[in-house]
Amino acid sequence: MGHSNRIETERLCIRVPKVYDWVNRQVDIPLLAFNGTNGLQDLGFDCEGVTGAPDDPCQVLGDTALTVNCYVTDALGNPVDPLREGSLFITEIMQPEGRHEITATLPTGDTVTLQKVKVLVKGFVVVEVSDLQGNITCTSDPIPFATAQTFFLCAPRGTTVNAHLSFFECDANLICTDGDFQQLDVSITICLDVQMEATVKIEVEGRFCQPREELVAGVCPVNTFPPQCPEIFPGR
Numbered sequence: 001m002g003h004s005n006r007i008e009t010e011r012l013c014i015r016v017p018k019v020y021d022w023v024n025r026q027v028d029i030p031l032l033a034f035n036g037t038n039g040l041q042d043l044g045f046d047c048e049g050v051t052g053a054p055d056d057p058c059q060v061l062g063d064t065a066l067t068v069n070c071y072v073t074d075a076l077g078n079p080v081d082p083l084r085e086g087s088l089f090i091t092e093i094m095q096p097e098g099r100h101e102i103t104a105t106l107p108t109g110d111t112v113t114l115q116k117v118k119v120l121v122k123g124f125v126v127v128e129v130s131d132l133q134g135n136i137t138c139t140s141d142p143i144p145f146a147t148a149q150t151f152f153l154c155a156p157r158g159t160t161v162n163a164h165l166s167f168f169e170c171d172a173n174l175i176c177t178d179g180d181f182q183q184l185d186v187s188i189t190i191c192l193d194v195q196m197e198a199t200v201k202i203e204v205e206g207r208f209c210q211p212r213e214e215l216v217a218g219v220c221p222v223n224t225f226p227p228q229c230p231e232i233f234p235g236r
Helices: 036-043 059-060
Strands: 010-035 068-072 091-093 099-104 111-133 137-139 143-153 160-177 180-206
Touching: 010 036, 010 143, 010 160, 036 180, 059 111, 059 137, 059 180, 068 143, 068 160, 091 160, 111 160, 111 180, 143 180
Parallel strands: none
Antiparallel strands: 010 180, 068 111, 091 111, 099 111, 111 137, 111 143, 160 180
């Protein structure tokens, strides 16, 4: 009988994070409004080439034809990517008696027990005001923002929150009157992606890997399938 190249599979136990629940929510953070002299003082604008603090961008740049930008920073005012892990402070707010349970009714009429989970999101934004030519720019101090969101999720004891942002938008509107600062409003919209996870051990069928043979380099392209997304399609 000839030798068979068939490699037998076996049952394997692997340790992986399991997703118990997963939601995505749009959050409009309450408007950050800065008014009058006190508001200008809180913003702490610093304008290029102008001494004294805080500067009034309306006096330095005039009150028309201004460009106003808003972006995420760390506590020191350094720009960061809001979608990158660790750029914002995101954590679960621990409740004194643990996650409270509620009974929810599904569209089918069945009931399910869910847990109340509170998530805190904190960060900083900076507002930049410049003339249309970009010759002079006035930069604010880092402006703190925060939101606390409540979710009802499948979050039994032992699961942890894995949360991040999938979208961030910041808009700022500056109002000047006769060359003086009147008001600055900052609006922030985020999409908060929250997963409840726990590390579990599951059994799968597979085989142990072996080193592959080296390939001979060539110039011909190799046809491959694009990567798939089985988490969302075909789904259940």
